[in-house]
Amino acid sequence: MSTSRPLEKVTSADVARLAGVSQSAVSRVFTPGASASAKTVAKVRAAAERLGYRPNVLARAMITGRSRIIGLVVAYLENQFYPVAIERLSSALQDRGYHILIFMAGNGAENVEQVVDELLDYQVDGIITASVAMTNDLTSRCQAAGIPVVMFNRGQNDPRLSEVTSDNRLGGRRVAEFLAAGGHRRIAHIMGWQGSSTGRDRAEGFREGLAAAGLAPFAMVDGEYSRERAAEVARALCTGPERPDAIFVGNDHMAFAVIDELVHNLGLKVPEDVSIVGYDDVPMASWAAYSLTTIRQPVEAMVDATVATLLGQIEGDTEPHHHRIDGPLVIRRSARIPQGHAA
Secondary structure (H helix, E strand, O other): OOOOOOOOOOOOHHHHHHHHHOHHHHHHHHHOOOOHHHHHHHHHHHHHHHHOOOOOOHHHHHHHHOOOOEEEEEOOOOOOHHHHHHHHHHHHHHHOOOOOEEEEEOHHHHHHHHHHHHHOOOOEHHEEEEOOOOOOOHEEEEEEHHEEEEEEEOOOOOOOOOOEEOOOHHHHHHHHHHHHOOOOOOOOEEOOOOHHHHHHHHHHHHHHHHHOOOOOOOOEEEEOOOOOHHHHHHHHHHHOOOOOOEEEEOOHHHHHHHHHHHHHHHHOOOOOOOEEEEEEHHHHHOOOOOOOEEOOOOOOHHHHHHHHHHHHHHOOOOOEEEEEEOOOOOOOOOOOOOOOOOO
C-alpha cells in the first residue's frame, strides 16, 4: 500500500533562491508600499508563480503589527446607498494596499458590541462604521487598543470619534427652499430615523428652510428609514381631510416606497397631486419610473475623506476630524420645478 507525502509548503526562501535575490527583497515585493526595482519585482513574481508561492499575510501581520485589514461595520444593505459606498470604500482601500472585512450589525448596542469584539480579535488596523452608533465603552476599548474609528454617514456627540457625512442640515434646508419656491404650501417631511444624526440634521435643516420662507411644516413623522413605515405614513398623510402638496422624504429608499404607495395604491399623480423629493441620489433615482428629485450624497468625496482620515490616524494622527460635505440638489420630474430651475 503506497502513501503519498504531503507537498512541502513553498517559502519565501525558495522564491529568493530561484529568483537569485535576497529573502528581504521577496518580502519587499509582497509588502504594499515597500520599494523594489521593476527588475526585482519581475524576477520575484516570475519565481513565485513558477513555485506557486503565496505570501502568508497573517504571519506578516504578526511580525509588522499591521494586518492591512480594515473592519467595516454596516447596519443594513437594503438602502442602495450602502452597496455603492461599500464598493467604493473597498476599491479605495485596496488601491492603498488594504482590504475590507465586512460585518453586519443592527443599531442595537449588543449587536454592535459583538461585532466590534470580533474585529478586535482579528486585529484590524482600523474600523469604519456605516450608520452604526458606538457606545462610550466600545469607543474606549478601541482607543485603548490603538484602533482608530471613523464614522461614515453618521455623526455622534463624542469628541474622540472622527466622522464623515454630507452636509445633512444644509441639504434639508435646500429641499425646503426648493419646494417653497415651487409654490408648495403644505409641505410634509417623512423623516429619517430620529435616533440618527443624519435623520435629525436633515429634519432640522428642513424646519429652518421652511421658517425662512414663512412656512410651518404640514407634518413631520419619523419614517425610521423603513420602506413599510414610509408607505404607511404616506398613506395616512394623503387620505386625511387635507393632504400635503409636497413631501420631503428622508432618503431615496423610503421615497421610492412613498411614490409607489401614492401612484399604485392611492391613484395619485406625482408631481401633479403631490411633489416628492428624496435624499441620497442612488442609481434607481434616475430610473424613468421614479425620476426622483433628490439631494445627491457626494459619495466619492465622502469615501476619499473617510479613507484619508482613517489612514492618517493609523499612521499616528490622533486628532479627530469632522467632515460635512455639501451635496447638490438633483432636479428630475418627481417635484414641481420652480421658474429659474432647470431639470
